Ligand SMILES: Nc1ncnc2c1ncn2[C@@H]1O[C@H](COP(=O)(O)OP(=O)(O)OP(=O)(O)O)[C@@H](O)[C@H]1O
């Protein structure tokens with residue numbers, strides 16, 4: 001195991017974040033604060049509680065997930081796309097590092113960043129809305145697992161993309177809609193029966209439901225289902241990455 | 254020679270490369286690099302120099318063939334093989350936003366070496382980059398960026414150093430610095446493989462020379478042997494009286510009239526024992542041909558290179 005190599009990649013990626021601290025951290029925190037002011041305070045005060053949780057508190061887990069998914073994907077995809085685009089990938093390819101080590105470095109850094117961001121948003125939310133966390137260990141586990149899974153997913157996108165548009169298209173056209181429709185702002189019990197069924201095909205529903213359960217003990221789908229799906233996505237992403245490296249897809253000529 | 258011969262540091266056998274588009278960039282390359290030598294790879298644009306280097310360094314996959322670097326197969330035992338190799342690429346690919354110091358620290362770590370600030374400081378000082386260590390790379394000039402790439406390649410103390418056109422876009426001073434450094438590295442036992450389009454550079458620096466054209470390695474030879482084998486000498490006699498044609502009595506020598514009949518040029522092979530100069534001069538005085546000046550010149554590596562690339566078969570006969 002080339003530990004120094006992993007550490008070099010991880011530090012490089014973290015340094016990139018700290019260089020752009022403002023964009024990386026401040027923008028999502030600010031945006032989320034706006035959500036809390038608009039949905040939590042202004043509109044939320046007129047909404048009834050959902051399963052005896054105030055609306056402002058109800059949307060917190062969903063908002064954190066929304067950011068976690070987007071940030072994990074964009075951090076990891078950008079991280080590996082940049083050296084491909086700038087040509088500096090020659091060094092990575094000529095270095096005595098295996099792809100597992102490269103993955104640990106990039107995905108580890110991307111996941112670290114999005115977990116930090118998730119925690120910051122949780123902290124910010126506390127300023128606007130009082131909330132409790134019923135199962136802190138589960139909360140942290142969901143946060144970590146989701147961050148790692150979607151950083152892996154982002155890494156794959158970063159390898160696949162051959163221009164900046166493609167890099168942004170997946171988060172924008174797929175992840176954001178799925179998160180909004182995945183029960184970030186409502187309980188799926190509030191939907192008409194047919195839509196309740198259709199919604200179950202949306203993978204993000206399981207992530208948000210499970211994450212919300214770790215806060216308030218309420219869930220749209222059974223918690224075991226959420227845990228199973230979270231691990232399921234992780235395994236799918238790992239398998240896909242394994243296949244990518246096995247075939248050398250788009251990495252070496 | 255075999256791959257486990259300790260005198261060999263790089264062993265290339267039967268390497269072919271066909272790019273995805275179907276273009277065959279390398280054709281059955283066989284090459285041995287000796288430990289501790291400076292090897293110059295020459296060839297026109299698109300000959301396949303960078304492709305060959307990229308394959309040895311692990312950036313491009315060979316279509317077929319075997320490469321052993323310092324006793325390690327570059328595919329099966331890639332970790333050990335790559336740890337011994339440093340590469341300065343042809344293109345100036347740098348992380349614009351990183352500082353010089355951060356980028357060379359990164360390179361050292363990436364290649365699996367424990368941090369060593371004293372060594373990295375020495376590398377930067379040798380390349381006159383120490384003052385620039387905290388500068389962001391994007392603020393450096395092209396020549397400075399080239400130095401940064403050299404520093405990155407040396408950061409993990411490689412025993413084999415590839416320099417792909419290190420003198421492209423580099424001023425005279427840096428070129429001198431660079432060649433001084435290359436000689437120092439060689440003195441410390443580093444093997445250096447470089448490509449260049451400046452043939453005088455290869456002539457100056459290299460122990461051995463390989464010429465590649467259209468994906469084929471057409472010559473690999475000791476530099477001095479190559480120059481002796483393919484080099485031609487010329488004797489130029491400036492005549493007191495211009496001539497209109499070469500007298501029949503001189504047909505035994507390959508002579509040529511130039512400069513409107515003011516100069517007589519005799520070309521001879523440096524490999525022959527008898528140059529024929531003494532007899533020629535005798536015969537000239539027999540014919541009462543007087544000359545006021547006499548000059549001899551040797552063909553440069555450049556002439557040799559051009560003749561090799563244009564008619565490799567004939568030149569090698
Ligand atoms: N990624 C690629 N895909 C397809 N063809 C390529 C690729 N890279 C190089 N080639 C082709 O392979 C041939 C050899 O290229 P290479 O870069 O090895 O030449 P070179 O000898 O280094 O030339 P130069 O002196 O210009 O640097 C060229 O014809 C080039 O167009």
Ligand SMILES: [Mg+2]
Pocket residue numbers: 302303304343417
């Ligand atoms: Mg080249």
